[in-house]
Amino acid sequence: MDSVEEDVSARVLLRNVLHSEPARSPVTRSVARNATVSLVRRSSRVRNTPGNESPQVALRKKLKQKLHESATQSPLPPSKRPRSQGRAVKTPAVASSSLYDEDITPRGLLRGIIQTEAEASLLLSGQPAVPEANQQIVETSLHSNRQSEGPSGLELPDLVTEPLSTVIRGMSRRRPPPTFNVSAFERQLDQQTGEEENDVTQENTEETVEQDLSAGCKSVLSLTLKTPFMNVQSERVGLRRKAATRRQPSVDAFDEAVQKRFERHCNQDYTVVQDGKTLGDSDWQKFTLGLSNVTMPDLTTDIVMSNTELYLQPTVSASVLKDDDDGPPEVGRCEDGKAYETNRMGGEHQEEQVVDDFQDKLNEHLSKVCETEPEPFQEMEDPETVSQIQEEKEGLDVIPSSQENEPVSLSPEELPFAPTQAMTEPVPQIQEHEGKVSDIQESEVEKSEMRESEEELPSQVLERITRRAYHSEGGAVVAGITARGRSTKSLGAEQYPTGKELQSFTNASAAEELPHLHEEPNISPASASTSPTMKPYLSEMHQTSLAEVQVDEVEDHTEGNTSKPFEMHQTSLAEVQDDEVKGVTQGDNSMSEDENIVTSPGHHSPTPDLPADEEEQQEEDDEEDAHSEGSEELSMQTPAFIRQRKEVPTPGTLRTPTVLKVLNTGPAPKVVKPRPRQKTRPASHVLPKSYVMSVFKHFAKTKVASDVYPVINEILQKYFDRLADDLEAYSAHAKRKTIEIEDVELLMRRQGFVTDSAPVNVLIEKFLPLEYRKLLIPVATSGNKVIPNQRR
């Protein structure tokens, strides 16, 4: 029934539409279609309008009724028309559903919009911009259009303008809303309530309305390619697509800025870290001519600087840059920048200054040590100065703290100290420095490098060593010593001679060094003088240890110590502490060495893994660190123990010469026994450590500290004792004299390893390797054979 009615109504509607269309007013249907958007609102109006109903109107009403019925009975009919009708039905009061039929469809609406928009563009009718109002206006316009033919034609003019205004409004909305007019907004609000459309405060209201209104609804009316939500700028500024207003710095400006920065840094009391950082900027690369590795050392220097801050005082003045005279430590770290720049500019002098500056920090002992250290250091070779310079440079690179350029004369003195300051540098950094320095050296000082390369191996070694030592903060002096030591060592001490051999060797080396030392008159007397003076300060300063090392080498020719820079450090330390007298006993030296060695490993873990040179340097640093800590003995004792432990299991792994090992083994200062470093198996080792640890780690499934082995060892010892006792008891109980498998099995059962649910064989299968399993578990093979042979 309903369907029939619906169909009928549809048919009727169609007919009506056909009839009605030609009867429409001249106003294009598009307008009417636009109006359909806001059909709903206007429909009521249409209804309310007093109507001189024309026959068509009456017909429309009838259709409406029918539609209502159909709507209530069923949903929208499938056909277009019925759908439109349905829509119309849904809308509260669709005055002329027939009219809307065509327009209501989306297609129709769009059509209307496009058409109306084109039309309306020309018109500017101020009307209150209110969404509702607009819609209403649209509706009214639509209605007016439709009603144009009829009595509602009176409204036509107004309605006609309405859509135009609305269209205009929509368009104006699209305009980038520059300002928000409050008054207009208020007007809009007022207008919203009222239905007056003629009140026009178009311009502002439109804009404001546009702003307020969601762009979406307006976009419906006005089809433009503009982004619909352009209006909502205030709300979504962040979403707008804007090219970031970035200023692209020009290269020149950038360079200038960098330059300025440098200058600034030089003149300011920048913390070491800051300086280092600024220096470390990649900008440096642009400026550094020969320093290819500037950046790297900068970083390291940062680290160094940060460490050295403890020693350095932040007073830096421009004047210092060039005048560094052993000045107080204030030489300033910021000089790094200056020094760096100067280095770049000029080089040697600056470098030296830098180094000197660095050394200045250690004024305390510098004065005393300076004499000896720089001299012997300088003596080393002609290129020594070069090397020194290089070192300085290195120091610069590595330790930007090196401050300003001092007179070359000062540099030698300060050189030895400079490194000491940097002692705090961590070993790895030092190593890095070394590497970098080496790079830098090569790049920077061609001369020195050339010379060095040309020089013999020992000299090269010395230089390198010195550099390394320098960077490693072992001081130029130390470096020299180490170099010497190394050279001698490298030449002859490649083996692991025994302590005595080393001693002799060192003596020889020392002797070799002596001539070097004596080259310059100052050295020997200075060394002698310094040695006594050194003593009191040794305990405090690493430098002293370093200096002592030198001194020791020269004077004492302690065994082994000199052979290796490491040893040297140690000996120096020991000497500082223990032996202020020449001819330090080997034991003392060994002790000190041990301590030093111990400390070094304690502080920096796997020294043996490092190459000898590095080790030495590290050791130096370590020693320094250890000393800086305070009670050297204490610091050395603990690591000694650890080192002993480590050394014990790996006798042959250490690269340190046997002398060092001997020293290491000598634990605290009290004990003085040169332990012959050989593959001495720990006496009470139950089982090989490798086996035990591997098994333990396998079972543990997590990381295991390697120092648990002794504990495990003890446990196993006790266990084995008990095991033996038990097995013996069991076999005795069985009146046997041999321990058999059954005994062990019984033991395991009693221990709880073997249970009914875990029989022995299962365990055997689980744990033992195949070969053993075969032996234990009889396996039947073809031919009625059992493996292993069971002769029972």
Add this chain to the structure above:
Amino acid sequence: MSKKAPRAVLKSHMRKKSDIRVGKNADLMVQLNLLLVLHRLAEESRLKAFEEKTATIKVHHVKAVAKKLLKSTRG
């Protein structure tokens, strides 16, 4: 990957007290026993280490479990 302990060492251990003889392949069983003990030791140590929320077994972990373990593996 399973390792093998030196059999001679084990034999010597078993023969500690007296010159008692060790039967054939008995030391293999002892090896098995050793593995089991180490396994238990490692397990206990690991648990102890986890109690301290450290993934690494340290010395004090092992020490703490040692005594209890030795007591338990009495025979």
